[in-house]
Amino acid sequence: MKANRQWMLRLPCVILLIAFCAAYQTQAKAWQRQSEENRAAAAEVEAYNANILAMQAQLAQEREAETAAVQKYADGSYTASAMGFGGQIEVRVTVRQDRMEEISVLKHDGEDAVYFEEATAVIDRILAAQSVEVDAVAGATFSSTGILEAVRSALSQAEEGT
Amino acid sequence: MIQFKQDIASSAEKKPLSLAQRRKRDNRRRSLVRVGIQIVFFLFAPSLFTSAFTGLKQAFTAIGGGAPLEFSGFACVFVMLCLFTVVFGRFFCGFACSFGALGDFVYFLRTKVEKKTKKKLPRLPKKLAGGLACLPFLILTAVVVLCAVGIYGSLSGWSPWDVFSMLTTLNLRLGRYLVGVGLLAGIVVGMALEPRFFCRFFCPLGAVFRLLPMLPWSVLKRDTDACIKGCSACTASCPVSHRLGTEENAGNCIRCDKCIGVCPKQNIKTVGRKQPAVALLLTVGKAAILFLLAFLLHAVRFF
Numbered sequence: 001m002k003a004n005r006q007w008m009l010r011l012p013c014v015i016l017l018i019a020f021c022a023a024y025q026t027q028a029k030a031w032q033r034q035s036e037e038n039r040a041a042a043a044e045v046e047a048y049n050a051n052i053l054a055m056q057a058q059l060a061q062e063r064e065a066e067t068a069a070v071q072k073y074a075d076g077s078y079t080a081s082a083m084g085f086g087g088q089i090e091v092r093v094t095v096r097q098d099r100m101e102e103i104s105v106l107k108h109d110g111e112d113a114v115y116f117e118e119a120t121a122v123i124d125r126i127l128a129a130q131s132v133e134v135d136a137v138a139g140a141t142f143s144s145t146g147i148l149e150a151v152r153s154a155l156s157q158a159e160e161g162t
Numbered sequence: 163m164i165q166f167k168q169d170i171a172s173s174a175e176k177k178p179l180s181l182a183q184r185r186k187r188d189n190r191r192r193s194l195v196r197v198g199i200q201i202v203f204f205l206f207a208p209s210l211f212t213s214a215f216t217g218l219k220q221a222f223t224a225i226g227g228g229a230p231l232e233f234s235g236f237a238c239v240f241v242m243l244c245l246f247t248v249v250f251g252r253f254f255c256g257f258a259c260s261f262g263a264l265g266d267f268v269y270f271l272r273t274k275v276e277k278k279t280k281k282k283l284p285r286l287p288k289k290l291a292g293g294l295a296c297l298p299f300l301i302l303t304a305v306v307v308l309c310a311v312g313i314y315g316s317l318s319g320w321s322p323w324d325v326f327s328m329l330t331t332l333n334l335r336l337g338r339y340l341v342g343v344g345l346l347a348g349i350v351v352g353m354a355l356e357p358r359f360f361c362r363f364f365c366p367l368g369a370v371f372r373l374l375p376m377l378p379w380s381v382l383k384r385d386t387d388a389c390i391k392g393c394s395a396c397t398a399s400c401p402v403s404h405r406l407g408t409e410e411n412a413g414n415c416i417r418c419d420k421c422i423g424v425c426p427k428q429n430i431k432t433v434g435r436k437q438p439a440v441a442l443l444l445t446v447g448k449a450a451i452l453f454l455l456a457f458l459l460h461a462v463r464f465f
Contacts (some may be wrong), residue, residue: 004378006375006412007375007377007378008377008379009375010373010374011375011377014374014377021231024225024231025230025231028224028225028228028229028230028231029230029296031228031230032227032229032230035273083335085328085330085331085333086331086332087331088335110331112209112213112237112331112461112463113233113460113461113463114209114213114459114460114461115209115213115235117235117460118234118235118236126338138220138223138315139216139219139220139234139236141318142328142333142344150221
């Protein structure tokens with residue numbers, strides 16, 4: 001009986017803790033939904049604004065196109081690598097009409113699997129932002145920074161290609 | 163003639179070992195298995211403890227920011243280790259944690275040096291050691307609060323664990339990690355002063371495990387009434403100076419099972435205490451289960 005005391009005291013605590021987590025989770029999900037709705041509303045306004053901006057830009061571009069067609073990046077696939085957590089990470093970036101269309105990791109020998117899987121989230125961020133100026137993945141900083149740096153150097157190749 | 167030879171051979175084999183010899187042999191086997199398991203986990207799953215702790219930090223960072231909890235790979239490792247500890251006791255701490263294994267190794271070196279030079283190296287004063295025992299909970303609280311407040315992210319470079327896991331991958335670009343390198347060096351020095359120095363006085367993950375409701379049969383017990391008066395062989399051999407039989411701090415035991423072979427009356431109650439071979443098999447079985455779980459969660463690496 002005495003031997004089971006710690007167990008009988010702590011078990012309810014753990015159950016309470018799990019219940020707290022569950023309650024928190026539902027609440028947090030609700031908050032998230034709320035903020036997503038807000039963001040969607042804001043995005044609508046922004047899209048409207050962007051539409052106008054785009055039209056203006058198009059007009060400007062047409063004017064510019066009359067002078068000269070300038071592209072920032074040359075189309076094509078570029079391979080580059082950078083230091084990750086435990087070794088070189090190699091990526092291939094496909095660029096078409098100044099947009100990154102695809103980023104694939106060719107080599108990641110030195111990375112721990114759990115960390116690397118977390119780190120791949122950064123690829124979606126890059127593609128969504130069409131920029132390498134995005135945050136690294138918290139908890140997998142080394143691996144994701146490695147991916148970022150590799151993409152950055154691939155882009156610089158693309159820049160030289162023009 | 164052949165018959166005679168066989169007789170000699172069988173009599174030589176059957177010559178019974180004395181009790182002391184048998185116990186010595188069992189103890190040697192036990193420590194061999196232990197070191198073997200520690201080496202396997204050190205080589206193939208050295209980042210289990212950091213992964214698990216990152217899972218905990220992520221959870222508190224999420225709570226601090228009001229974001230929903232994520233079931234990331236880290237969180238899965240954390241939950242897995244907690245469940246494993248509830249079922250089997252702190253077997254992970256005693257056998258599988260690479261940082262604990264580092265501590266054991268450094269202390270082993272110290273005992274070697276002591277033997278060679280025939281000099282006693284210093285230890286921490288007993289009182290200080292007793293007082294430091296609650297430090298892990300403070301560290302755990304501090305880290306968790308820093309995560310929830312959102313400051314922790316800006317302290318990267320402070321964690322000695324980050325430095326350690328970088329070293330396990332032979333990554334030596336430590337320029338941004340000077341604080342962590344300093345702390346790690348200090349910890350290694352401490353590891354030579356006391357057995358399981360880090361585990362006892364600092365480890366925040368161990369603090370979590372200490373609080374878990376371990377199943378009654380996974381806790382080592384001792385019938386204090388049946389002990390020889392004044393004998394404290396188990397406590398003296400214990401790397402974390404745990405006094406068995408005091409129920410309140412059963413979580414301090416790291417299940418390294420060193421005391422089992424030391425007790426002169428075989429009074430440490432555990433499954434298979436009368437059959438050392440069974441106990442060894444159980445130990446290997448636990449290690450295999452843990453390794454399989456780690457493998458399933460992608461926390462094992464094969465170079």
